[in-house]
Amino acid sequence: MSAVLNCNISFIGGGNMAQALIGGLLSRGMPATRITVADPVDKVRQVLLEKEVHVTDDNLAAVQQADVVVLAVKPQVLATVLAPLKGQLQDKLIISIVAGAEIDSIGHLLETDQIVRVMPNTPALVQTGAHGMFATDAVSAQQRDLASQVLAATGLTLWLENEAQIDAVTAVSGSGPAYFFYLMESMIRAGKNLGLDEKVATALTLQTALGAAQMAITSSNSPAELRKNVTSPNGTTQAALEVFDRAQISQNIQAALAAAQKRSQELARELSESVK
Template sequence: MNSALNCNISFIGGGNMAQALIGGLISRGLPENQIQVADPVEQIRSILQEKNIAVFADNAKAIENADVVVLAVKPQVLADVLKPLHGLFEGKLIISIVAGVTIEIIAALTGTQRIVRVMPNTPALVQTGAHGMYADASVSQEDRNLTGKILAATGLGLWVNTEAQIDAVTAVSGSGPAYFFYLMESMIRAGKNMGLDEKVAAALTLQTALGAAQMAISSDKTPAELRKNVTSPNGTTQAALEVFDRAQVSQSIQTALAAAQKRSQELAQELSDSIK
């Protein structure tokens, strides 16, 4: 990482996702003195100072010597944060992890087109994130490669072909952890209802989720094929899956993700209207 990322990275916003990226970068060998963070909250600055990170209350100071600037603030405050910095991003790559804000808006607020938009997810906090990335034709292959290396510090990064697809990424992986937590909740509750101690039901459920994910990642088989492999004819698994099918669980999941995508589009439009 030290040789692969020979650049200074500044974060505007030092919250959970920024700290996840910072922790991943440091664990992969990026020196602390190549990271700067600006945040208005003294408590956050103190946490980062304990990691030997240079922290600032002044955003302009934080990005002064940056090669890469990561925007990691809440979308509602982005315009107020960026307007005083307009014109200060020359020669810098901007990576935005701000939900719902388009590249067009960020370009207008910063005065640069050298922007990558990223939709991360919360498992980045344990370096198993899934990030969707988009950049238009004005971003060089070198900048794309650099962005990929930075995001790889906290998990998987995949490029999408259009900015509109970021809304689909939001529905699948951005909101996705909540879907799996929902299923875990239900399985734990079912185990408890069947007489298992709650801690036992929880431990079995979580380990099963981890094992199933690891199998799916490491196998050359699709999830559908893996499911068939553990479903014996007329067995216990088939009995459960038939209930899912009668309840149209698969169709409900697809409808739910479509609703998440639609809401992502609506929120982005509302945000765009408020900033303009």
Template structure:
């Protein structure tokens, strides 16, 4: 983490994900005075100013002394934010967490190749995110390490081999939290139908989800092996799994992720077309 602690970092956009990264970086030792945030919303600037970071609504001013510029804005406003910054990012590492924004699209506007594309996910808000990163060869090992350190302040970082794989990352981890929330909703509803109070069903479901995740992370066994270990022949777990199998749950999950990947590809194309 030492390298990034010597960098000036500018965030274009001060929303929830930016705030999570800012909090993580400060917690890891980056002086707040090395952080600048540009956001058009006064209340956001006031909130961030309480962390002692520099705030402004002038993007060009915000990036002037930056070593790293991280874009954390909505896709629909990305083009209007990028175009006035054309030619101003020379010598700076650019990190984009903007959904659907491909590196070539960003590069053509900003006239720089030092770009890292990231697909984060919302558990970053509680420092347990999973972030997929990609960059072309123009980004050297030092820049890759800096990008890793920035994102690692809020969770796991994984570099993928091609930009196309970012769409797969989007399907697995970018959208992934919603899948688990969906499962939790269903389990809580089922618990209530079986006679449990909602608070009891919720507490049992959430703790079970946390425990299962911790077991999967810390165990040398695969998730499939862990599942088999608690599935006794003719037992209660087997009865439930058989219902899942009969409903083709595994196949449906795979189809759902394929649909998410396809939609990610479509959104990237739409964004690229809108910027041209």
């Protein structure tokens, strides 16, 4: 973490994910004076001012002294935002958390190839994110380590073998929180139908989700083994799991993630065509 603490980091875009990263960096000792955020929305800048970081509505001014530039804008405005920065960032490490924005597209817009592409997820807001990362060959080992330190401030970082795997990461962890929220919704609804008060059903569901995740993270056993360990023959858990199997829940989950991956690929192609 020491390397990133001595860098100047500028964020282009100050939305939720940028704020999550900024909060994580500050909590790990990053001086607020080393962080600059450019955002066109006054309300966003006011929120960021409370963190005592530098704020501006001028993207070009924001990146002048930066060692690392984090792109955190909506994909629809990427080309417009980056146009004035073309050729201005060639000596800086670029970290992009822009959904669907391929490295070639960003490189074309900025005339640089020192780019790390990241697929984060929303639990980064509570510093438990999961980030899939890919870098071009132009990114040095030192820069890769620096990018890891920036993202590790909000959770797990994993390097990918190729950029195409970003679409799989999008399907698994990028969209993944919604799948678990969907399951939680269903369990809470089922608890109510079985006679529990909504607050009780909610508390039991959320704590069980937290406990199961913590067990899976800390155990030497795989999730499949953990499931088997809590499934007694002819017991209540087996009765529930048999319903899942009859409904082909596992197959449907796999089909759902494949659909998410396909849509991620489509969005990336659409964005690439729009910026070139």
